[in-house]
Amino acid sequence: MSRAKIAVIGAGVNGLSCAVNIIENIPNAEVTVLADKFSPHTTGDVAAGVFGPRPLSFGHTDVSLQRSWFESSLKHFESLLRTEYAGIIGLEYLTGYFLSHDPSKDMNKALPWADLVYNAHLLSKKELDLFPGYKSGICFTTIVCDCRKYLPWLMDRFKRNGGKVVEKKVERMGELNGHYDVIVNCTGIGAKQLVGDTSMQPGRGQAIRVSAPWIKNFILTDTHPETYILPGPYDVYLGGTFQVGNWNVEVDKIDKQTIQEKCFQVVPSLKHAKFLHDWVGLRPVRPTVRLEKEIMNVGNAKLKVVHNYGHGAKGVAYSWGCSQQATRLVKEILSDSTQHSKL
Numbered sequence: 001m002s003r004a005k006i007a008v009i010g011a012g013v014n015g016l017s018c019a020v021n022i023i024e025n026i027p028n029a030e031v032t033v034l035a036d037k038f039s040p041h042t043t044g045d046v047a048a049g050v051f052g053p054r055p056l057s058f059g060h061t062d063v064s065l066q067r068s069w070f071e072s073s074l075k076h077f078e079s080l081l082r083t084e085y086a087g088i089i090g091l092e093y094l095t096g097y098f099l100s101h102d103p104s105k106d107m108n109k110a111l112p113w114a115d116l117v118y119n120a121h122l123l124s125k126k127e128l129d130l131f132p133g134y135k136s137g138i139c140f141t142t143i144v145c146d147c148r149k150y151l152p153w154l155m156d157r158f159k160r161n162g163g164k165v166v167e168k169k170v171e172r173m174g175e176l177n178g179h180y181d182v183i184v185n186c187t188g189i190g191a192k193q194l195v196g197d198t199s200m201q202p203g204r205g206q207a208i209r210v211s212a213p214w215i216k217n218f219i220l221t222d223t224h225p226e227t228y229i230l231p232g233p234y235d236v237y238l239g240g241t242f243q244v245g246n247w248n249v250e251v252d253k254i255d256k257q258t259i260q261e262k263c264f265q266v267v268p269s270l271k272h273a274k275f276l277h278d279w280v281g282l283r284p285v286r287p288t289v290r291l292e293k294e295i296m297n298v299g300n301a302k303l304k305v306v307h308n309y310g311h312g313a314k315g316v317a318y319s320w321g322c323s324q325q326a327t328r329l330v331k332e333i334l335s336d337s338t339q340h341s342k343l
């Protein structure tokens with residue numbers, strides 16, 4: 001039997017999750033990752049990587065679908081956290097606070113998936129007193145994934161399974177015609193150009209990484225832009241911005257100053273943290289995540305494509321669940337093709 005040839009375009013957290021899932025679950029598949037950027041230059045490398053069940057950028061994607069992606073991904077990361085490799089993969093459990101200035105804020109609605117993370121509870125008055133000015137809040141434990149470690153680990157797992165990698169920019173989908181049985185499109189914001197998806201927009205995020213080993217809990221607030229202070233396995237992440245439509249990948253001094261002021265207001269001791277890096281990334285924002293099959297007409301040929309892009313601010317937290325679904329779609333296409341070839 002000939003091997004199914006599958007191309008995954010994109011080496012971000014969604015592309016590599018798909019590549020690993022496909023190569024490990026579709027027997028005899030020959031899988032190639034094609035991408036023009038790799039870690040540490042993908043969007044995930046800039047991400048906080050927190051499994052925060054915040055409503056932010058839910059968009060119009062069916063909420064039960066999003067919940068299932070979140071839950072499947074959480075289970076995957078939980079199982080990795082139980083292995084000896086958790087530190088190498090950049091994973092940790094982290095406890096912290098989501099805070100609001102609004103006393104009437106319904107925190108159960110603000111965190112609709114609080115049941116999926118751990119030990120979520122509304123803050124008592126005594127706990128709220130720790131954060132002067134805030135009127136309501138919730139405390140929970142969740143998972144943080146530092147993609148600067150996770151992506152190289154995924155890539156290594158893919159290669160150990162026989163996966164191939166080609167560094168190249170795919171200018172047109174038609175270039176791949178005749179070379180692959182199925183193409184999985186995980187190009188993030190690149191989908192705007194590659195498949196002409198005009199609904200794609202950048203959600204520009206700027207953040208700062210500092211060394212502040214005394215910070216042990218995360219703090220997220222519902223201010224606009226959101227403030228987040230997030231101690232990861234290697235440093236503390238201070239954010240951030242979410243500027244839809246802004247393509248600027250340079251560090252903006254005013255954004256930096258605003259992030260610092262807001263974070264220092266919540267935790268004044270951060271003024272003495274050692275500065276490490278500024279980070280800017282473009283979240284792939286779309287009204288809905290695009291996770292579906294498409295038969296694309298390219299000249300006289302038909303390309304069989306599975307799209308998996310447009311995860312906005314949730315790309316890390318949904319990555320494993322979405323890649324499992326994308327793998328099921330690839331299997332469906334391959335089995336349809338086999339049935340047709342038998343007719």
Ligand SMILES: Cc1cc2nc3c(=O)[nH]c(=O)nc-3n(C[C@H](O)[C@H](O)[C@H](O)COP(=O)(O)OP(=O)(O)OC[C@H]3O[C@@H](n4cnc5c(N)ncnc54)[C@H](O)[C@@H]3O)c2cc1C
Pocket residue numbers: 009010011012013014015034035036037038042043044045046047048049050051052168169170171186187188189190191194204205206207239240280281282283284308309310311312313314315316317318
């Ligand atoms: C500041 C910030 C904070 C964030 N925080 C979180 C968080 O806490 N939790 C969370 O879940 N998410 C977070 N996100 C969102 C998350 O980072 C993204 O949703 C996710 O990384 C998107 O991954 P991706 O693989 O879809 O796309 P990308 O990482 O953008 O990867 C796209 C890949 O496709 C390749 N590509 C594109 N076009 C082409 C082409 N034509 N030819 C060849 N290759 C191509 C690129 O080279 C790249 O390899 C954050 C993002 C930012 C910017």
